[in-house]
Amino acid sequence: MSAPTVDVHAHVLLPEVDALVAGLPGHAEARELDARRNGPAALAVSGPMVRERIPRLTDVSVRLAAMDAQGVDVQLVSPSPSHYNYWADEETAEKVYRLANEATAAHCSAAPDRLRGLGLAPLQHPEAAVRALDHALDLGLAGVEISSHAPGRELSDPAYEPLWARAEETGAVLFLHPFGCTLDERLDRWYLSNTVGQPVENAVALSHLIFSGVLDRHPGLKVLAAHGGGYLSTHIGRSDHAWSARSDAGAGCAHLPSSYLRRLYFDSLVHDPHVLRELVRVAGADRVLLGSDFPFDMGTEDPVGVLRAVRLPDADFHAVRGGNASALLSLE
Known part of the structure; x- marks a missing residue:
């Protein structure tokens, strides 16, 4: 029997989290920063876009009907990154x-054979992030979703060593999904905050994990990068050259940077069949998983069709369609 079709990049909106933080000190400033980063034109489009999708983001029956229409058997559901509140x-x-x-656990429990969930971990408080991971796992979630950085901390920060160690020990999935780009107002027009910002943040965050030796110290870590890992996979040759040519670039990790792509996992959401073929080539067909960014407008309504258009060998197609995710999430 073939593996189910699994979408590892799908979101849930949690109004109760927004209600919890509304009006607290720091919340207004965070919203203002987000507005500055995106710019008024993007916010004018994003507001109605999200409102139109609230049923798919909150109502399990609507979600399941949409999954059926897409030919998706199982979703790995993560909170909207707007809930990070770092x-x-x-x-x-x-x-x-x-x-x-x-x-998130309650949402997924309404259809346990079709929905697996991820929790959140507060990267701004590294010790609390370990507790958050344990709490998520205790609820039956598969792991936690994290951003590309927290204020004043990169993922190479030694303060995160206990989090990496705990995630490795438990086999938890860490879904790396950026929210906001530190290039700030340079990207505040034409939705560059997302189209350029998200791939930049993915590449920066993964480079911190690679070059700092995190993946050497924790070889069993299960990091799943959204958006195909951003720009990293197509430009990893530049990283390899620096590692070989410069003592400072090669000081932190034991092997060529490109070799670590085969220790990471990536979703398939790159919006270009040639880029997806390249991602499969450099990371391996066993390291790429179907992802749609359900149900947002920067995702795809037909993830299986998009994957089919890449014309991968049959075995690779079925691995990406669901076999890899089934193994990663231990689906029956």
């Missing part, structure tokens, strides 16, 4: 991750 103090952050984890 500005929050430790007490608030604890409330946020507990509520987000519980609400």
Whole structure:
């Protein structure tokens, strides 16, 4: 029997988390930063876009009907990255991750054979992030979703070593999904905040994990990068050259940077069949998983059709369609 079709990049909106943080010190400033980064034209389009999709983001029956129409058997559901709230103090952050984890688990429990979930971990408080991961796993979630950085901290920060160690020990999935790009107002027109910003943040975050030796110290870590890992896979040769040519670039990791792509996982959402073929080539057909960014406008309504258009060998097509995700998530 062939593996189910599994979409590993699908989101749930959690109004209870937004209600929890509304009006708290720091919340307005975070919203203002987000507005500055995106610009008024993007916000004018994004507001109605999200509102139109609220049923798919919150109602399990609507979600399942959409999955049926797409030919998707199972979704790995993660909170909308707008729920990260990395500005929050430790007490608030604890409330946020507990509520987000519980609400996501409840959403998925309405269709346990078709929905697996991910929780949140507050990267701005590394010790709390470990507790958040344990809380998510205790609820039956597959792991947690994290952004590309937290204020003042990159993923290479030694403070995250306990999080990587715990994730490796438990076999948890860490879904790397950026929210916001630190290029700020340089990207505030034409939706560059997303089209350029997300791939940049993915590439920067993964480079921190690679070059700092995190993946050497934690070879069993299960990191799944959204958006195909951004620009990294198509430009990894530049990283390899630097590692070979410069002592500073090669100081932190033991092997060629490109070799670490085969230790990471990537979703298939790159919007270009040639780029997806290249991702499969450099990471391996066993490391790329179907992803749609359900149900947002920067995703795809037909993830299986998009994958089929790449014309991969049959075995590779079925691995990406669902076999790899079935193995990663231990689906029956």
